[in-house]
Amino acid sequence: MFSNRMFNILVPIISVFLGLVAGAIIMLGFGYNPIRGYIALIDGAFGNAYFTGETIRRVTPYILTGLAVAFAFRAGLFNIGAEGQVIVGWLAAVWVGSSMEAPMIIHLPLAILAAAVAGGLWGFVPGILKAKLGVHEVIITIMMNYIALFLTNHLIRNVLTETKDTTDRVLESASLASNWIMEITSFSRLHWGLLIALAAAVIMWFLLEKTTTGYELRSVGYNRHASEYAGMKVGKNIVLAMVISGGFAGLAGAMEGLGTFGYMPTHSSFTNIGFDGIAVALLGGNAAFGTVIAAFLFGVLKEGSLNMPTEAGVPSELVEIVIALIIFFVASSYIIRWALLSLKKEGK
Amino acid sequence: MKMNVMMEDITGKMLGESSNEERIPDFHLAIFFVRSFKMSKKGVGFLENYVVEMLNIRKEFPGIVANNNINLQVKQGEIHALLGENGAGKSTLMNVLFGLYQPEKGEIKVKGKKVHITDPNVANELGIGMVHQHFMLVDTFSVTQNIILGSEPRKYGMIDIKRAEKEVMELSERYGLKVDPKAKIRDISVGMQQRVEILKTLYRGADVLILDEPTAVLTPQEIKELIAIMKSLIKEGISIILITHKLKEIMEVCDRCTVIRKGEGIGTVNVAESSPNELASLMVGREISFTTEKTPATPKDNILTIENLRVKDSRGVEMVKGLGLEVKAGEIVGIAGVDGNGQSELIEAITGLSKVESGKILLNDKDITNMSPRKITESGLSHIPQDRHKFGLVLDFPIGENMVLQTYYQKTFSKNGVLSFNRIYDHAKKLIKEYDVRTPSEYTKARALSGGNQQKAIIAREVDRSPDLIIAAQPTRGLDVGAIEFIHQKLIEERDKGRAVLLISFELDEIMNVSDRIAVMFDGNIVANVKPEEINEQELGLLMAGSKKVGGA
Numbered sequence: 013m014f015s016n017r018m019f020n021i022l023v024p025i026i027s028v029f030l031g032l033v034a035g036a037i038i039m040l041g042f043g044y045n046p047i048r049g050y051i052a053l054i055d056g057a058f059g060n061a062y063f064t065g066e067t068i069r070r071v072t073p074y075i076l077t078g079l080a081v082a083f084a085f086r087a088g089l090f091n092i093g094a095e096g097q098v099i100v101g102w103l104a105a106v107w108v109g110s111s112m113e114a115p116m117i118i119h120l121p122l123a124i125l126a127a128a129v130a131g132g133l134w135g136f137v138p139g140i141l142k143a144k145l146g147v148h149e150v151i152i153t154i155m156m157n158y159i160a161l162f163l164t165n166h167l168i169r170n171v172l173t174e175t176k177d178t179t180d181r182v183l184e185s186a187s188l189a190s191n192w193i194m195e196i197t198s199f200s201r202l203h204w205g206l207l208i209a210l211a212a213a214v215i216m217w218f219l220l221e222k223t224t225t226g227y228e229l230r231s232v233g234y235n236r237h238a239s240e241y242a243g244m245k246v247g248k249n250i251v252l253a254m255v256i257s258g259g260f261a262g263l264a265g266a267m268e269g270l271g272t273f274g275y276m277p278t279h280s281s282f283t284n285i286g287f288d289g290i291a292v293a294l295l296g297g298n299a300a301f302g303t304v305i306a307a308f309l310f311g312v313l314k315e316g317s318l319n320m321p322t323e324a325g326v327p328s329e330l331v332e333i334v335i336a337l338i339i340f341f342v343a344s345s346y347i348i349r350w351a352l353l354s355l356k357k358e359g360k
Numbered sequence: 361m362k363m364n365v366m367m368e369d370i371t372g373k374m375l376g377e378s379s380n381e382e383r384i385p386d387f388h389l390a391i392f393f394v395r396s397f398k399m400s401k402k403g404v405g406f407l408e409n410y411v412v413e414m415l416n417i418r419k420e421f422p423g424i425v426a427n428n429n430i431n432l433q434v435k436q437g438e439i440h441a442l443l444g445e446n447g448a449g450k451s452t453l454m455n456v457l458f459g460l461y462q463p464e465k466g467e468i469k470v471k472g473k474k475v476h477i478t479d480p481n482v483a484n485e486l487g488i489g490m491v492h493q494h495f496m497l498v499d500t501f502s503v504t505q506n507i508i509l510g511s512e513p514r515k516y517g518m519i520d521i522k523r524a525e526k527e528v529m530e531l532s533e534r535y536g537l538k539v540d541p542k543a544k545i546r547d548i549s550v551g552m553q554q555r556v557e558i559l560k561t562l563y564r565g566a567d568v569l570i571l572d573e574p575t576a577v578l579t580p581q582e583i584k585e586l587i588a589i590m591k592s593l594i595k596e597g598i599s600i601i602l603i604t605h606k607l608k609e610i611m612e613v614c615d616r617c618t619v620i621r622k623g624e625g626i627g628t629v630n631v632a633e634s635s636p637n638e639l640a641s642l643m644v645g646r647e648i649s650f651t652t653e654k655t656p657a658t659p660k661d662n663i664l665t666i667e668n669l670r671v672k673d674s675r676g677v678e679m680v681k682g683l684g685l686e687v688k689a690g691e692i693v694g695i696a697g698v699d700g701n702g703q704s705e706l707i708e709a710i711t712g713l714s715k716v717e718s719g720k721i722l723l724n725d726k727d728i729t730n731m732s733p734r735k736i737t738e739s740g741l742s743h744i745p746q747d748r749h750k751f752g753l754v755l756d757f758p759i760g761e762n763m764v765l766q767t768y769y770q771k772t773f774s775k776n777g778v779l780s781f782n783r784i785y786d787h788a789k790k791l792i793k794e795y796d797v798r799t800p801s802e803y804t805k806a807r808a809l810s811g812g813n814q815q816k817a818i819i820a821r822e823v824d825r826s827p828d829l830i831i832a833a834q835p836t837r838g839l840d841v842g843a844i845e846f847i848h849q850k851l852i853e854e855r856d857k858g859r860a861v862l863l864i865s866f867e868l869d870e871i872m873n874v875s876d877r878i879a880v881m882f883d884g885n886i887v888a889n890v891k892p893e894e895i896n897e898q899e900l901g902l903l904m905a906g907s908k909k910v911g912g913a
Contacts, residue, residue, distance in 0.1 A: 223777050224769045231765070234756045240713060241743070241751040242765040243734030353422060 020297050022352065023345040027295075028309065030348075031338030038333060039326060049326040056319020057312040063319070065193070065200025069272055071311030073098070075209035076264035077289025078296055078303040079216050080131075080257045084149075085298045086220055087253035088233035093138060093153025094261040095286025096160030097131035099279070101265025103164045104130035106276040107172065109182030109269065119185040124208065124266050131262015132255040134160060139254030143247030149254065157282065165278040178277045188271035203271030210304065212260060217300035219256075229253055261286055291339050310335070409436045409472070411568055411599045412457065412488070417466035419452055426452040427463070430625035432601075432618050434568065439590055439600045441610040441631070443643050444620035445840035447810030450603050453620070454570050457601075458490050459483040470568075489561025490570040493577075495553050497545045503552075504528050504541040507560050531562055536592045550699070551582035555589070562598075569593070570601045575609060576838065579698045580868055580901040587613050605840045607636040608869075619643055644842040654852045657876035659688035662725075663829050663860035664710070669719035671705040679705040681884035682719070687829065692851060692861040694875030694892075696868065698904050702884040703864050704746065707833050710862075711743045712736040724828055737766050742827035744818055746834045746864070752818045753806045760788035760802035763821050795820035796846070812843035819850055830854055833864045848874050868897050882906045 036046035057067045077094045084091035105127035114122065138152035172179050188203040220226035231239045232249040240246050264285055269276055292310055296302030317331030341348065412434040419427040427449045434440045444450045455461045457468065459477035468475055470486045477483050483490075497506050504525045512519045513527070525541045532539050537555040545553060554574060561569055571590075575583045590600055590613055602614060610617055610631060617634070619626040619642045626642055664687040671680040679702040687693045697703055708714035710721055712733040721729045728736050737743075745751035753762050764773050764784050773784050788802040797816045799809050806814060815835065822830065832851060836844040851874060855861050865871050871878055872892045880888040880903040888903050895903075 222779060224774050224779055225777060227761070227768050227779060231754050231757065235750075235754045237750045238752065238754050238765065241711070241733065241745060243732065243737050245732075 019349060019352070020302075023348050024295055024297065024302070024306070024342055026348050027341035027345065028338050030341045031334055034337045034341075035330065035334030039330060042330075044324065044326045044330075048324040049320055049330070052320045052323035052326065053313070053316035053331065055316070055323060057316035059319070060198065061196065062198035062200045063315065065197030065202035067311050067315040068206055069200060069202045070315050071307050072203075072205045072209045072271070073264035073267045073285045074288060074292050074307035074310050075206075075304050076212055076260050076267065077286050078292030078307050079209075079212055079289075079300065080260035080264070080286075081289045081293035082296060082298040082300070082303050083216055083220070083260060084135075084253055084257035085293060086233050087229040087249060088236065089139075089142070089149050089250065089253055089257070091135065091138075091153055091254065091257045091261075092150055092290065093134060093156045093258070093286070094264075094289045095282050095284070096153070096157035097134040097258045097261030098265040098268070098283060098286045099157075099160040099164050100134050101127035101131040101262025102269040102276050103167060103179075103265070104262070105186075105266035105269040106179050106182055109186030110180040110275070111172075113183065114185060116185040119183070120188070120270070123182070123186040123270055124263065127262040127266035127269070128259040129262070131265065132259040134262070135254040135256075135258020136251060139251035142254070143250045157286075161279060161282060164276070168276060168278050179275045181275045182270055186270060187274060188267070189274060201272050203267075205267040205271040208263065209267070209307075212263060213300045213304050216260070220300070225252070261289070264289075291335070294339065295342050410434060410469070411436050411471055412601070413469040414453070414457060415467050415469070417453060417456060417468075418464045419449075419456055419461055420464050424623075426623050427456070427620075428623050428625075430466075430620060430623075431628070432625075433628070434599050434601055435615075437594050437597055437599055438615040439594060439602055439613050441614040441617040442601055442603045442620070443605070443607075443610065443617055443639060445605075445622075445643055445842060446812045446838065448620045448643075448840075449623040450620055451572070452623075454490065454572065454601070454603060457483065458488060458570065484564055484566070487565055487567045488570065489564060489566025489568070491554065491557040491561060491572065491574060493573045495557055497553060497556060499544070499546040501545060502541065503539050503543055503545065503548070503556050506545060506556055507563050509560075511564060527563070528559065531559055535559075535562065535589070535596060535598075537562075537589055549582070550577050551579070551585060554578070554582075554586065558589070558593075567597065568599045568601070570603070572603045573605075573838070574602070575604070575606060577699070579866070579904070580897065581905065583609075605838075607639050607841070610639065611636055621645055640841050643840065646842075654874075655856070657691040657855065659691040659876070660858065661689050662686050663689050663723065664862065665720075665722040665725075666710070667720045667722075669706070669709060669721065670717040671702070671709040671714055672717055673705055673714075678717070679884055680709065683881075683885050685879060685886055687860045687862050689828070689860050690855055690858050691876045692855050692863055692874055694863045694865065694871040694878045695881050695886075696865070696871045696878050696900055696904055697881035699866055701881050703833075703881055705884075706881075707743070707746070707831055707864060710736075710831060711741065734766075737825075740828035742822035742825055742830045744815075744822050744830065744832040744835050746837070748811075748814055748818055753814060755807040756805055758803045759792070759797070759799050759806045759809060759817055760785045762806050762817060763788040763791055763802075765821065767825070791820040791824055792817070795850075812839045815839060815843065815847065819847060823850060823854055827859065829860045829862065831862045831864070834866065835863070836865075836867070836870060844870075868900060872897065872900070880904055 039046040039049050056063055058064050077098060080094045080097065081091055105123045108126040109123040112119070134156055137156060138149045141147040141152050142149045168179055169175055188205050190204055193202050194200065220230060228239070228244045228249050229252070231244060232246055236246050288310060292306045293303055295309065296306035313331055313335055317328040320326040320328055320331060410433045412432070414430065414432040417427050417430045418425065430453055432442065432453065442450050442453070452461065456463050457477065459479045459482050462478070468477060475486060477486065498509070504521065507528050508524045513523045514520055528541045537559055539552055539555050539559065540548070545556065558569065574586060578586060593600060604610060614631045616628055617631050617639060618628045619639070621643060664685070666683060666685040669680050669683045670678060673679045683706065695703060705714060709716050712731055716730050720727060723739050723741060726739060728739055749755060754765065761784065764787065767773060768779065773780055785802050791797070792799060792802055795816050797820060798813050806817070809817065819835070835847050851861055851863065863871070863874060875892055878890050878892055878900070879886045880890065880900065882904060883906065
């Protein structure tokens with residue numbers, strides 16, 4: 013009755029549902045009205061053109077960092093370094109976008125490419141260390157995050173500017189922003205980046221599922237020994253997976269740098285776009301289209317939650333709790349699977 | 361899964377004992393001692409009593425019925441065989457008895473009393489002990505520490521290791537299970553590790569032992585010792601359930617035999633009144649030929665030539681020490697030897713998975729020493745690996761995608777780096793049919809197939825590449841007679857087509873029946889080259905143990 017595919021779709025849906033129910037219970041427990049709370053959430057995400065635009069704007073980098081984590085995961089690697097890769101990608105895009113002049117058809121792709129290359133490079137380091145020396149990628153990627161954070165701050169303050177806290181704005185020719193989109197969304201910060209993110213999802217799907225490279229990556233991810241036995245170069249695949257993963261995360265940085273902000277400020281702490289990507293990938297089942305859907309859900313929750321304090325008096329921290337609960341239920345999907353199975357048995 | 365449950369159970373107990381106020385562990389301990397006391401008084405008197413009865417057992421898993429209508433009645437003091445093909449449901453039934461699964465229907469009686477075995481602790485308390493095929497021992501602990509793990513004798517809150525060692529010695533002497541209580545597990549032989557596992561269950565007061573494929577990992581000499589041990593155990597009133605595919609062993613030691621086929625209980629026979637042929641046909645549901653039919657080999661040119669090969673293992677210890685070997689087209693060379701004498705390293709060196717320190721490997725006169733696995737595969741080598749789960753298959757890939765594990769990048773299956781799934785699955789469908797791989801479809805994950813069908817799929821893939829040399833490492837390990845027959849036939853067919861076959865096996869029967877020439881491997885070298893018709897198992901066993909009495913080539 014329940015095939016595997018059904019499970020893979022049902023489990024996240026039920027997890028989300030349970031997360032929302034648990035969130036409602038918590039709201040009730042603190043004396044808030046959960047229905048008003050959730051209505052405020054929906055309003056905050058889609059209530060008017062501006063909110064809708066901002067929601068989609070927020071979804072865009074989530075898609076890309078989700079893809080980054082999912083891609084590495086499919087090759088058996090845990091890329092916790094998406095955060096650092098976002099940051100270096102952001103800086104690279106802004107650097108190219110603000111410091112050179114070229115026609116848009118060259119300038120914009122070049123800036124985007126720079127972000128992907130920077131992110132890829134940030135993924136290459138843990139990849140090569142894992143492949144050659146067997147160092148665990150989790151440790152290296154975590155450390156690379158800090159290197160990225162402080163290195164970019166240093167570069168912004170001392171190289172790109174003279175002791176300023178933000179870079180110059182990127183030129184029109186390298187910007188993803190569009191007046192037309194701004195107008196139809198009541199001047200939200202929505203930009204063309206969504207198209208890049210969706211294209212990235214298609215590319216990831218095609219690469220993993222349809223090509224020989226993807227076949228090798230998945231094979232290495234599932235069983236390193238059998239892959240080696242079959243003549244695949246395991247080390248090469250590990251490095252490749254980390255580079256592509258880092259590239260996706262780097263693109264997420266470009267979305268912020270060329271789209272949302274148009275510049276890069278120094279950061280006192282992480283952006284969390286990369287870390288949230290881990291949850292997005294998990295919720296999306298590490299598949300390209302699942303990740304897109306999960307990123308939308310995340311974006312809606314995060315953006316909509318901003319409206320909850322004003323419209324329903326519910327503190328936005330509660331939304332963070334709901335998101336955490338959803339992830340909890342996905343991570344403990346075993347329980348849901350088990351419950352579904354026993355339900356099925358009783359139904360007989 | 362099974363192991364996890366066990367480990368959790370054991371560690372749980374340990375923690376419980378050191379910190380908890382509850383008395384449950386002590387209570388366990390008391391029961392163990394009472395039982396072992398009772399046990400020693402028990403004679404061989406009441407032979408007609410059933411110690412374990414499983415009646416009309418039915419166990420379902422999503423989509424399949426693993427056990428249906430199975431009856432198993434074990435008498436006091438007998439060795440009772442549980443026989444069935446791979447995937448017939450033997451392990452499921454034993455897991456039901458051991459409390460890891462709950463049956464949907466049926467009842468279990470232990471010593472005449474109806475019981476509900478809800479978890480392995482209950483099974484332990486009822487005196488049921490299980491020795492798993494893969495040992496569950498802590499490598500760096502001593503024999504005694506492993507045996508008492510989870511029910512340690514204590515003095516002033518500390519483990520009383522002296523008393524434990526004494527108890528282990530007593531048990532070991534009483535049942536003739538020779539062990540060194542102070543030795544570390546990693547330093548002792550596989551045979552002794554198995555005796556430790558048996559002692560572990562006896563220490564916990566088991567009087568019904570489940571032995572899961574106990575001889576799969578043993579040398580012929582060790583098998584003899586185990587058989588002697590089983591016989592002395594039943595003299596002491598212990599009952600044994602022996603899970604096995606090996607008809608010879610059943611004939612030798614078992615009193616009665618219960619046969620399962622495709623999850624259904626077929627019946628129980630008295631071994632003395634039966635024959636291997638009858639048991640085999642009961643098990644598979646058709647006639648089985650035991651002697652592998654083959655014509656004499658007609659060896660031609662050298663396909664594989666190995667000269668003075670030296671290989672180190674992952675720890676840097678030299679395992680292959682100046683080995684030389686030749687395999688000709690149209691012959692099957694069997695490498696006989698006890699596990700751990702360099703066979704694995706030899707295979708890994710030939711297939712390019714391990715680095716060669718020195719020496720030469722020639723395939724069709726072409727030097728393949730230290731080439732990459734892919735280059736070697738393309739030079740005409742196929743490899744049926746020893747560990748099919750670790751090396752042979754990507755278990756989470758559909759079986760169809762596993763069929764092109766080495767060839768996916770070639771023109772037939774991909775174009776400009778894009779896979780042609782139509783062609784891949786057409787190819788897979790063809791192989792599945794040709795090699796009778798039983799799978800619901802070519803899209804089914806390899807994990808879902810039974811061991812025999814997984815192995816058939818690997819053989820289909822490897823043989824279909826039309827290689828010059830086939831390396832078959834333990835190709836029938838853990839398989840039932842039907843699958844073994846099929847695989848042996850395939851290897852001989854390939855030989856007759858003029859291919860060279862190198863067979864590595866720890867099963868003497870297999871080596872004797874299938875090989876045209878036997879190379880005995882001991883301590884990293886080929887110590888003898890013999891013809892199977894000129895040697896008996898006893899002599900071969902001695903050669904494998906390093907004895908030089910029966911001359912060389």
